[in-house]
Amino acid sequence: MLLPSAPDVRELLARAGQPEVLRFWEQLTAEERRLLEAAVKQLEPGPLRAHCQEAATARHREQQAAPNTHRHMQPLPGEVTGSSARAEPQSLRGWRERGFHEISESRVAVLLLAGGQGTRLGVPYPKGMYDVGLPSGKTLYQIQAERIRKVQQLAEERLGKKCVVPWYIMTSEFTLEPTQKFFAQHNYFGLVKSNVVMFEQQMLPAVDFNGRIILEQKGKIAMAPDGNGGLYRALTNNRILEDMDRRGICFVHVYCVDNILVKMADPVFIGFCVEKGADCGAKVVEKAYPTEPVGVVCLVDGIYQVVEYSEVSQETVEQRNPDGRLTFNAGNICNHFFTVDFLKSVTEEFEPQLKRHIAVKKIPYVDEQGNAVRPEVPNGIKMEKFVFDVFQFSKKFVVFEVLREDEFSPLKNADSAGSKDTPSTARRALLWQHYRWALQAGAHFLDSNNMRIPHLTRHQEAEEPPAVCEISALVSCEGEGLEEYLKDREFRSPLLLTEEALTALGQCQ
Numbered sequence: 225m226l227l228p229s230a231p232d233v234r235e236l237l238a239r240a241g242q243p244e245v246l247r248f249w250e251q252l253t254a255e256e257r258r259l260l261e262a263a264v265k266q267l268e269p270g271p272l273r274a275h276c277q278e279a280a281t282a283r284h285r286e287q288q289a290a291p292n293t294h295r296h297m298q299p300l301p302g303e304v305t306g307s308s309a310r311a312e313p314q315s316l317r318g319w320r321e322r323g324f325h326e327i328s329e330s331r332v333a334v335l336l337l338a339g340g341q342g343t344r345l346g347v348p349y350p351k352g353m354y355d356v357g358l359p360s361g362k363t364l365y366q367i368q369a370e371r372i373r374k375v376q377q378l379a380e381e382r383l384g385k386k387c388v389v390p391w392y393i394m395t396s397e398f399t400l401e402p403t404q405k406f407f408a409q410h411n412y413f414g415l416v417k418s419n420v421v422m423f424e425q426q427m428l429p430a431v432d433f434n435g436r437i438i439l440e441q442k443g444k445i446a447m448a449p450d451g452n453g454g455l456y457r458a459l460t461n462n463r464i465l466e467d468m469d470r471r472g473i474c475f476v477h478v479y480c481v482d483n484i485l486v487k488m489a490d491p492v493f494i495g496f497c498v499e500k501g502a503d504c505g506a507k508v509v510e511k512a513y514p515t516e517p518v519g520v521v522c523l524v525d526g527i528y529q530v531v532e533y534s535e536v537s538q539e540t541v542e543q544r545n546p547d548g549r550l551t552f553n554a555g556n557i558c559n560h561f562f563t564v565d566f567l568k569s570v571t572e573e574f575e576p577q578l579k580r581h582i583a584v585k586k587i588p589y590v591d592e593q594g595n596a597v598r599p600e601v602p603n604g605i606k607m608e609k610f611v612f613d614v615f616q617f618s619k620k621f622v623v624f625e626v627l628r629e630d631e632f633s634p635l636k637n638a639d640s641a642g643s644k645d646t647p648s649t650a651r652r653a654l655l656w657q658h659y660r661w662a663l664q665a666g667a668h669f670l671d672s673n674n675m676r677i678p679h680l681t682r683h684q685e686a687e688e689p690p691a692v693c694e695i696s697a698l699v700s701c702e703g704e705g706l707e708e709y710l711k712d713r714e715f716r717s718p719l720l721l722t723e724e725a726l727t728a729l730g731q732c733q
């Protein structure tokens with residue numbers, strides 16, 4: 225038996241200017257009606273109307289306007305920047321010491337942004353569950369969990385104090401449940417369950433180019449997470465900053481799920497930011513080439529921000545310093561340091577001022593006859609906030625440049641989509657790094673004829689390393705501690721260096 229139409233839901237949608245959401249109401253089952261009603265009741269008519277109108281007008285404005293190129297971009301002043309490659313060894317040591325000190329005092333947390341839908345990668349599960357094809361078969365989540373365990377262990381060994389680096393994981397409706405199940409199935413990858421805090425970001429309806437809410441099914445609104453800048457609202461909604469306060473956390477290292485080389489709670493970066501007295505910091509990599517489509521961190525009219533590649537004139541993109549380096553070369557990798565106090569100021573005061581960006585996407589929908597359609601071309605808009613749009617509110621902002629080959633290789637696209645940021649490039653980036661660590665530690669690799677494979681240290685993302693070597697994060701975080709086991713020894717490729725393998729090596733010395 226069909227239920228009568230829901231007058232309060234009808235009224236809510238009328239007030240939001242979206243009555244057509246119920247256009248298939250008569251055809252829905254009782255359960256479908258219940259679910260649609262529940263979804264609509266989550267929305268508030270005023271903000272919903274504003275959201276839909278804003279999406280359509282922003283898209284219109286963007287189409288009409290000439291590309292917005294920033295004329296007042298200024299490079300980052302030297303005093304706010306640091307570099308892992310150019311710093312004096314003594315400075316690096318000092319930052320590392322400071323970082324480990326803060327970690328050992330349990331004042332540092334890591335926060336993973338994992339609410340994205342990963343549409344370009346195109347798998348039906350969260351990106352963190354992806355296995356890029358390493359010899360160990362480890363997923364991104366497992367690699368990250370083990371890096372947390374290792375950094376805790378290193379801090380404890382150095383400072384003789386037990387410590388915890390809590391892991392906050394922002395998920396969305398798409399990723400929460402599978403992520404929870406995955407962690408439970410894998411026993412939290414050896415972490416203490418109560419130190420892994422998952423929370424959900426908000427979802428917003430996707431709209432078509434006329435500002436009409438898109439129906440994904442006859443009784444289901446197409447919803448999308450509100451961008452990684454949805455973090456700030458999610459922190460409030462889920463009382464995450466209170467949880468951090470309870471644990472005594474002062475500093476938070478925020479990062480994206482898809483960077484296979486990410487250093488968790490990187491002591492050098494944390495130490496650098498803390499020593500500089502920063503409330504907000506960004507890790508960057510040097511742009512690979514002038515026209516690389518990444519955002520750059522810079523000043524615009526005296527305000528720190530990330531400027532998208534598309535907003536910069538060709539002349540500015542090509543501009544170089546006397547030393548030959550690009551003037552605007554601080555490529556943003558979405559890897560940030562925040563003090564908890566800064567996060568409080570954003571959530572309590574500035575969050576409503578964050579810009580909403582429009583993302584034009586292919587959104588599955590039902591046509592007027594109710595047929596499901598998978599569009600070939602973009603047909604709708606998702607509105608997103610960006611995590612880095614808060615730099616403008618910082619009182620003391622700093623930037624730390626790191627080497628791309630050591631710290632950045634994102635997984636964005638399927639292998640079938642080309643050669644950039646794919647499972648293959650991510651896997652190779654990690655294997656090249658571990659191969660370099662093994663060579664630095666004095667290892668030699670043998671081929672199947674027991675002949676030594678000539679060393680090759682030049683990193684070539686397009687090619688496999690000459691020998692396959694994967695080193696568990698539980699063995700080494702950044703190549704440390706390997707020499708005593710690997711020096712002057714020969715190994716057959718592939719080498720999988722686990723904790724057990726290391727123990728065995730130690731015994732036969």
Ligand code: UTP
Pocket residue numbers: 337338339340341342343344345351394425449450451452453454479480481482636
């Ligand atoms: P991307 O912008 O690469 O988006 O996210 P995505 O969802 O992973 O992939 P596409 O664009 O659909 O192919 C960068 C980081 O921000 C997180 C992602 O999980 C990733 O770690 N993110 C993105 C969120 O946490 N929430 C969002 O709403 C969007």
